[in-house]
Amino acid sequence: MKRNYSSLLAVSFLFFEVLAVSVVFFLLYDYRITQEFNRDITFWNIDSPRFSNYMVFFLISSVIYTILVYRYQLYRFRASSGLADELYKVIQAFSFAIVLTIGISFLLKYTDFSRLVVVSYWSLAICAACTIRGLKRMVYIQLAKRGALSKNVVIIGAGKFGKALMEELTNYSYLGYHIVGFVDDHERNDVHHNKYLGPISNLREVLKNSLVEEIIITIPSERDLVNRLITDLRKLDINIKIVPDLYNLVMSTVQIGNINSLPVVTLVKTPMRGLGLVTKRFIDILASALAIILVAPVFLMTAVAIKLDSKGGIIYKQQRIGKNGKPFYMYKFRSMVSNADSLLTQLESHNEADGIAFKMKDDPRVTTVGRFIRKYSIDELPQLFNVLIGNMSLVGPRPPLPNEVEHYGDWEWRRLEVLPGITGLWQVSGRSDLSFNQWMHLDIYYIENWSIAFDIKILLKTIPVVLKGEGAY
Template identity: 45%
Template sequence: MHYSDSLKQQTTYKESAYHVGTIAEHRVKADRIKQMVNRIILVGKYLGFIFTFYILMTVRVLPTYDQVTRYNPIAWSKEVTVFNVYVVFLVILLAIHGFTLIQNQLFSGKADRSILEEYMFEFRAIVFSFLITIGITFLLKTTFLYSRVTLVLFVIAMLSETLIWLGAKRLIMSSLYRRGSLRSNILIVGAGRVGMEVQTKISEFKGNKNCIVGFLDDNKVGNEVIGRTEDLEKILKKIRVDTIYITIPSEKHVIESMIHTIYKYDVDIRIIPEMFDRMATVFAFRNDLEYPCLQIVKTPLRGLNVLLKRVADICGSSFLLLLLSPLLIVIAIAIKIGSRGHVFFKQQRIGKNGLRFYMIKFRSMREGSEFNKSELINDNEATGPVFKMRNDPRVTPIGRILRKYSLDELPQLWNVLKGEMSLIGPRPPLPEEVQSYTDYHWRRMDVLPGMTGLWQVSGRSDLNFEQWLDLDIYYIERWSVSLEMKILLKTIPAVIKGDGAY
């Protein structure tokens, strides 16, 4: 009996070792194919760079030399005095460029990047390598021997060829994915809301790169649920799995058991943290008191980014106040002639972190009309704690024009200059609106309020409160310089059209 149990145990170990080895072999094979494609593209790219260098030497440098063996680069080293200097430049440039690419492969934390992201890195790598090479040749005192036009043309050619090679690589990889040679099989643990969202996002990914083999769940059944969490190893032996997404992080004992089970397999394990959808999308990894932890970062708009944005606000508001001063005077005169009352209207608003300030606008209503809002509350056309009317009877004829083209907002440039507001950000709410806010709504006050924002370029007053809120939080959590520029460029046509403004 003891011998029989021992034999069964040995058989189980052999089967387990076989399945573990089979998965590892497939991963190694897939990695080899990817490496081969990358090496072919890399060699082709560098051969293209060298050939481009050869063409430029033939067209730009050789014509200045008489009796040169035109198509024999080996003879050029003796016949063309600057050829060796150009070769040194090329070798240094390609060496630095190659080192930069290797650094990217080693330290990039992002597995999948779009072709634009890849090209932007290549672009920076080429420009960086070129500038460093220029600096090195300056120290070698050979800079004056080069034709500036030739070097610039070479860099432009490198940038163009890189884009072509990236496109070729994408086509090759897409073909391999379609054939199934590199397709990644994905198993999702947890068929709840998060698991279903992961399935949707994977299915939406273009290129046939991923294939979902099914779900594991202890509480749900269905065609897509292929087993319980305790069946994980059986599934791994039956079906090749490359990546496992665990979407039940609260089940610590279950996760710990699964991780111990699959550690021996060459499978990527990815755990989606709890509350990921209600927290900020930005995390910082820390190691406090020897415990690994995730620090929630409310917004990328912090540190140096805050300083840069403030400098941009000061410069931008100062420039616009000077540039638009004749228009501001004309508007002030028109308001004064059009109706009795002050030119400017001050209203208390809630700013960053709940700080109160007085926002300045051109008066667009009859004097004292803000006290009559309670009489019109039943005619409110907005949802949530916001009051909006398309045909507000309190608005003056001049004020209607000012509102349509957002000209009544121009005095807020002074608020920007004072640091109470920013050129771009969420709109500052009224105190009575904030009284109805939930904790989630308060996320709008994590940054300085702005004169324009995503809401301004996405429908303005035609949006309901929840859409408005979602756009503000999207801006806060995904702030970047490129997003700022995108909003800024879209604001001008949105204001000129005047759509959704009342």
Template identity: 45%
Template structure:
């Protein structure tokens, strides 16, 4: 063996040792994270079992005399319904565990907010509970359970789930601050996209991410740690956990980089070339073995559409029932003040451009539409929308019901008919839609709603483009948690009456 071969072999050995060291560092970090998740999950399930035990001692055992409440082992012999309760608990916990595993396997998000994570756990617990009820119904054991006990148990599960989630977050944040599980990030490309990745991924959460620097062939600066050709040298000198590649058009360079990075235990994330052209959702597909990015107009599809429609029917029926006395009172006030019909019907444009008749309480004088052309020059809104802050056509009762959005209540009938939803973009007039651009038409991809992001974010105080941006944000980022946010913000917005005229 020559001297050159000996030097080359020593170099290979050093490289192998270094690659192995990096892998060990990642394994230790990942192992610690996994251990924390497993420990909190086990503690959570033990908490569920303890809660079940306490509820049994409080709610079930008092009906049985001379039973040792501190020895649940003998309960199976001395309490006839114990086995049925234990079966219910077992099925519920197995279903809940299964849904958690499914989320880990199929979730496309590497990180979620605490609200997103809790909303998933919330749905998982509720769905598991309902499915368990269905299974035990088929097994003919449902009628043996105390309804109060089961309801208390599900409530306690939801509370404990939130507490354990917060505990895990606190532990992870503490370890991140100490640098124990912090991810080390390298960005390839210091152009506009690279800078945006730094601002949106690293700078907003420096506790979780430690920035190593940029690799760039054309720029210099304190954050530029080398050229792209020096990638392997950087990987051998510094610990790198995540690499963001922001030069997708340089195909030959990326291919060379990938061959280099594959040897190391590093997460590789390539920013798609069209990420900034379409602010929407993508889904990965394989069409005839070709990998594709499918543009998803909205997450509101499939089962989500069914669940939303179910909530719309239930919500509109409930509100129509409890608000019927208010409907009668408003109808009397409108009729007493001015001549004309109580309800005002107006053609609006709904999902996919389909027209429908929207119903409102009449808030204007009977001949309001005839005078609209005289007031167009005083429009207080930008874009194709017409609104006047001090519209002379509005009656005194109309001004009050508009301020507190009471004139919108009859639209519950539109919701019940499936023409509208409780939450969604406001339905536009046909003459407004005629002036829409292609971008504005995005707001027609879902059913229009009685309330939405626009209403809870300033209402008529926002200009038209801000209004459109909020509607499209809702469409492209729809989730149950976003629906809940809008619902909780709608009530104070309506009570304050700000921005409405």
């Protein structure tokens, strides 16, 4: 029943998206034709000599966009990722569709259409599609919170990956999962409200007694057991998913090639090299320069507020460790009292972060203005100058302190293979609420799986996180 309900809603919103995009195209076409031939606005202008050209363009772009919607699985009503991811894929799909359509139109010699209409259609249709998908996400979240679309799931394994998954599914209700419980050969009554369903051998019985739609396996290292489970469960009408070991995933960035006739696998430290690295630096320079100009009024207001609130300088300069272990000075708006560094030794026993980083939710050194600018990451805006200079990037690992780096092992040192960033995967995944270990995993995952598209996704996800002030102190 829930599947049918979800399918109906998916079809409905796709229909509205198609309708909105079509209206945008034909309004632009009609406006262009009326301006060019001095006609009255009729919305169709079918008898125009250019109607067939525009129709060919619209149909080809629509077919390509439809294929890409299916390719990126954008047709589903259930959310499998955040809104930023979905909107990014929509923009990507529509942009590809327009570019490919232009190429095909030239090959077919259907070129008698306005470039202004094409560009306007590209931008306005994306806005229309994103608006419809934003509304869809709002409806989805409300239904998911009420349990109308929730999917019953059983989790196999309650180790660190199982626990992390349970927290993820519980904290993000938009994913639409209802945890029936978990099976594990070691009883763990402290996990997720005591939803322990017994050992893994009891799984068949659990599935008989409960309406389970999906099983998620979080013990990928136990390959023999996983293979037996898949063989046994694939006969049932149940979705099976496997959460990969993050460490193995991190080490999976390889290039397949050969030395003469011998096949070889080359371990790649990071994809952040060559033309991609040059492109990233170009974006950093352009975006940081533009951002500094746009937020100049915020710089001014923050500076005045800091000066009126407490004694001391406006800018706080702190030594951090950058790419390849090179030290640099990172700039921030001062959010603490002027003698904050000397007071740190008195507060070390109150450290609330595990690992070597220092974090304290109610740090007495933070000023009144400082608490506000920290919550909304305004204190980090001067780092745009670090990006412009070249010792930081817009997106990258968190820049560590020298005393933190002193405790790094070989694995942690990998964070220093790239420029540190103002924001990063850690920023959009919990900020200060993350443990030191989670920071490390997320930073190294980012380094191993970097791409320009990945950077754009992180930047898009940073906006709502900063506006909500989540996990910052």
